[in-house]
Ligand code: KG4
């Protein structure tokens with residue numbers, strides 16, 4: 415069904431949670447357009463994402479975003495070699511909206527469609543930067559739903575070295591932010607509040623640091639915060655000091671575990687991605703800690719730390735280019751283990767040129 419196309423250019427759609435997004439990526443000209451609509455205002459009054467509302471809003475937003483991205487990229491459907499979409503993990507209804515749209519467009523345009531793993535998108539987002547990370551590298555993936563240390567041997571070659579036993583780092587930020595009366599999503603709000611706080615005024619637990627291994631755990635943090643607030647007036651100073659204490663505890667824990675993982679794997683390059691990788695203090699602490707070992711940290715640009723379609727386009731382009739595509743059935747997956755993905759060996763690809771050095 416796929417037609418022969420001159421330039422390998424694709425459309426990508428993201429709809430796994432509360433961000434609707436579309437992007438156009440060209441293998442030699444790079445990212446041509448990316449459009450995003452955040453539903454944050456829609457969910458704010460509920461203090462978190464309401465799945466059914468998210469799905470309904472994706473239905474409203476996605477098609478105009480696709481039109482906008484194609485228009486901005488000066489791209490007609492006939493110039494596309496394929497369509498990528500987030501197939502999971504995520505909210506099943508939200509995933510269905512993007513998958514159905516992307517699959518249908520690809521069918522109408524007579525091009526292949528590929529379902530992308532959302533976390534692979536986060537992992538590969540730094541490949542869009544002018545100075546992309548080398549392979550192999552270690553990845554610290556810290557989002558609202560995940561906190562993982564992953565050995566990345568190549569695209570699709572992932573080994574999870576450490577995971578969280580309970581809350582993810584972003585979840586810990588969001589839950590403690592809620593206790594401080596901050597609006598959803600609390601991570602960036604808590605980071606802002608922490609800027610005016612005193613480090614050390616509150617010393618919260620650094621879970622799992624005293625034990626060997628690379629497992630993480632953050633659920634004790636919200637209990638500790640709850641205890642520290644009990645019976646006290648929530649003054650601006652107290653809130654800022656607690657916020658600083660929370661941020662320090664999360665950042666110290668992530669940095670210590672990431673350095674431990676670099677030591678254990680003997681890797682020098684660390685990729686940090688997912689929403690929490692936008693955190694300024696995390697970036698400073700990791701840059702210093704990894705730099706001391708002679709290593710380097712790679713991040714996506716700030717706007718590509720949180721959910722977006724550009725990162726889905728990178729993973730989708732790599733997979734479509736390698737000949738992968740889905741059938742006509744629309745099969746999004748709420749759960750999808752990262753380690754079950756297949757390895758991608760790329761021959762010639764300017765956007766993903768670092769992949770050339772991958773062992774095949
Ligand atoms: O990757 P992402 O956009 O969505 C998921 O796939 O989960 O990550 C969202 C998470 C939220 O928990 C949000 O509070 C957190 O990333 N986050 C931050 C910051 N920006 C976003 N956490 C701490 N500091 C930030 N600057």
Ligand code: ZN
Pocket residue numbers: 532536557558688689720721
């Ligand atoms: Zn995400």
